[in-house]
Amino acid sequence: MNEHSLRIGNRGAPIHFRFDGKPIEAFDGETVSTALWASGVRAFDGGRTYFCAMGVCQQCAVWIDGTRVEACRAVARNGLDVRSGA
Amino acid sequence: MTASYDVAVLGAGPAGAAAAIEASSHGLRTIVFDEHIAAGGQVYRTSPRIEGNGDADGDRLRDAFGKAGIDRRLAHRVWHIERGDKGFGVYALGPDGPFNATAKTLIVATGAQERYVPFDGWDLPGVMGLASATVLLKSQRVLPGKCVVVAGAGPLLYAVAHGIVAGGGRVAAVVDAQPRHAWWRPDVLSRPDLVLRGIAWLNALWHAGVPIFRGRVVRSVMREGEALRVCVVGNGRVREIACDTVCCGFGLMPSTDVTRLLGATHAYEPSLGGWHVVVDDDQRTDVRGLYAAGDVAGVVGAAAAPFQGRIAARSAARNLGRTVDSEGKRERDRAARFGRAMTRLTQVDDEVIAAIPTGVTMCVCEGLNRATLEAAIDDGCATINDLKSATRCGMGACGGRVCEDSVARLIALKTSRTREEIGQATGRSPLRPVELDAIAGDFDYDALPMPAPAPL
Numbered sequence: 001m002n003e004h005s006l007r008i009g010n011r012g013a014p015i016h017f018r019f020d021g022k023p024i025e026a027f028d029g030e031t032v033s034t035a036l037w038a039s040g041v042r043a044f045d046g047g048r049t050y051f052c053a054m055g056v057c058q059q060c061a062v063w064i065d066g067t068r069v070e071a072c073r074a075v076a077r078n079g080l081d082v083r084s085g086a
Numbered sequence: 087m088t089a090s091y092d093v094a095v096l097g098a099g100p101a102g103a104a105a106a107i108e109a110s111s112h113g114l115r116t117i118v119f120d121e122h123i124a125a126g127g128q129v130y131r132t133s134p135r136i137e138g139n140g141d142a143d144g145d146r147l148r149d150a151f152g153k154a155g156i157d158r159r160l161a162h163r164v165w166h167i168e169r170g171d172k173g174f175g176v177y178a179l180g181p182d183g184p185f186n187a188t189a190k191t192l193i194v195a196t197g198a199q200e201r202y203v204p205f206d207g208w209d210l211p212g213v214m215g216l217a218s219a220t221v222l223l224k225s226q227r228v229l230p231g232k233c234v235v236v237a238g239a240g241p242l243l244y245a246v247a248h249g250i251v252a253g254g255g256r257v258a259a260v261v262d263a264q265p266r267h268a269w270w271r272p273d274v275l276s277r278p279d280l281v282l283r284g285i286a287w288l289n290a291l292w293h294a295g296v297p298i299f300r301g302r303v304v305r306s307v308m309r310e311g312e313a314l315r316v317c318v319v320g321n322g323r324v325r326e327i328a329c330d331t332v333c334c335g336f337g338l339m340p341s342t343d344v345t346r347l348l349g350a351t352h353a354y355e356p357s358l359g360g361w362h363v364v365v366d367d368d369q370r371t372d373v374r375g376l377y378a379a380g381d382v383a384g385v386v387g388a389a390a391a392p393f394q395g396r397i398a399a400r401s402a403a404r405n406l407g408r409t410v411d412s413e414g415k416r417e418r419d420r421a422a423r424f425g426r427a428m429t430r431l432t433q434v435d436d437e438v439i440a441a442i443p444t445g446v447t448m449c450v451c452e453g454l455n456r457a458t459l460e461a462a463i464d465d466g467c468a469t470i471n472d473l474k475s476a477t478r479c480g481m482g483a484c485g486g487r488v489c490e491d492s493v494a495r496l497i498a499l500k501t502s503r504t505r506e507e508i509g510q511a512t513g514r515s516p517l518r519p520v521e522l523d524a525i526a527g528d529f530d531y532d533a534l535p536m537p538a539p540a541p542l
Contacts, residue, residue: 008227008253009138029135034226043211050230053218054128055121055163056199058451058483058519068521072221073121
């Protein structure tokens with residue numbers, strides 16, 4: 001899947017976070033789930049990137065800087081350390 | 087140290103925001119909690135700083151909400167509520183750690199969540215809800231996929247399909263469980279403006295060459311390399327469609343976690359989205375000081391929500407000794423009629439539940455398939471709570487929010503019991519998953535009061 005083609009309209013300058021050590025491009029205002037989805041990550045160890053998108057299903061739960069949080073509720077920020085796994 | 091308020095509102099969507107603004111206008115000390123970083127709820131959900139996201143209605147709501155002198159606790163997750171002699175204790179977790187408050191009255195405006203119906207492959211990556219697709223399209227300005235099958239029931243089908251086409255994606259097919267004539271009802275036609283918008287959506291889909299299959303449902307989704315292959319059945323036909331993403335949902339259900347936890351009376355009514363908290367004409371529940379507004383009291387949509395919110399706030403104000411008339415009931419009821427007509431379009435036929443293959447995982451968190459659940463039902467589980475005790479169904483991370491409705495339908499199908507007999511899962515805290523060390527906050531271990539050891 002072409003990486004940028006899912007985003008509609010213009011974005012500003014990209015920011016980056018790490019997902020299981022791999023750099024992921026994101027843009028201001030996006031959630032971690034959205035950036036992963038737009039980068040072609042649809043599932044990961046222990047979950048799916050997008051199912052309910054509103055903090056209900058818990059399938060996108062990840063570790064961000066050591067805290068358990070739903071990726072669909074976490075705002076993407078430069079330099080975040082996001083990890084999958086239970 | 088706990089802050090105290092006259093009114094606490096849970097949810098800053100159209101109902102909650104209107105309730106809070108109204109309460110504050112009567113001089114009541116008001117606090118609002120919402121999980122999201124901005125007010126507006128799911129219907130007007132926005133993400134600041136993404137070009138072209140959000141909408142005018144949502145911006146007006148946020149503007150009024152921001153100016154009303156309300157204590158706004160956005161990005162706060164409420165995980166527990168307790169009821170005491172003087173009101174309610176609300177326990178939340180925010181960006182700066184735990185935040186607790188007490189309030190004399192509580193207005194629950196927790197809205198709704200999507201109804202999912204399992205099918206073979208519904209747990210594959212690339213399958214998501216219709217409401218999730220709405221979040222992606224509206225607030226995040228991202229296409230759910232490049233080539234998408236949009237399936238399920240209700241107006242969201244056409245909103246999502248149109249959003250994908252307008253955003254430059256391709257819709258491989260719309261699969262609507264309802265036949266065409268289901269849409270032509272007098273209560274649907276009561277909002278010509280919305281009917282016109284729907285016709286504009288259909289027109290855009292027609293111009294984009296999107297096939298619309300009515301009276302049919304998704305039977306299975308299979309992975310084929312990078313692609314997904316969707317099997318659509320109905321009207322005696324079977325059709326296979328290739329795509330990269332499937333968005334599927336069957337309307338909305340009231341989010342009753344809080345009202346169940348507080349012991350309010352609930353009722354089951356399919357045309358209101360199923361189980362909802364019961365309110366009177368003044369939006370009062372049968373728990374003293376507890377009010378409900380918006381879809382939690384029955385899914386009737388965003389147009390009715392602000393009226394419900396204001397009526398709830400006025401009831402709370404009267405309860406707190408203010409002299410306030412009730413108003414807006416007629417407007418509320420008129421808006422609710424159309425919303426309820428939309429909810430009616432999202433019913434799921436028994437055949438769709440009956441067709442779920444035995445090997446399909448119904449409770450995803452606990453990994454329970456239909457065969458396992460049926461065996462427990464055959465062994466005598468007759469209520470949701472029975473099944474929960476016997477199998478752990480609904481006890482995983484999502485708390486049963488994803489599977490409870492379809493599992494209850496399965497019990498109904500197997501035992502011919504009513505949904506009232508099958509019941510709801512008992513409300514429990516934590517209302518959402520929270521980390522124990524996060525809600526404990528910072529404390530000095532040595533300062534904890536330790537009871538004296540029991541004498542030997």
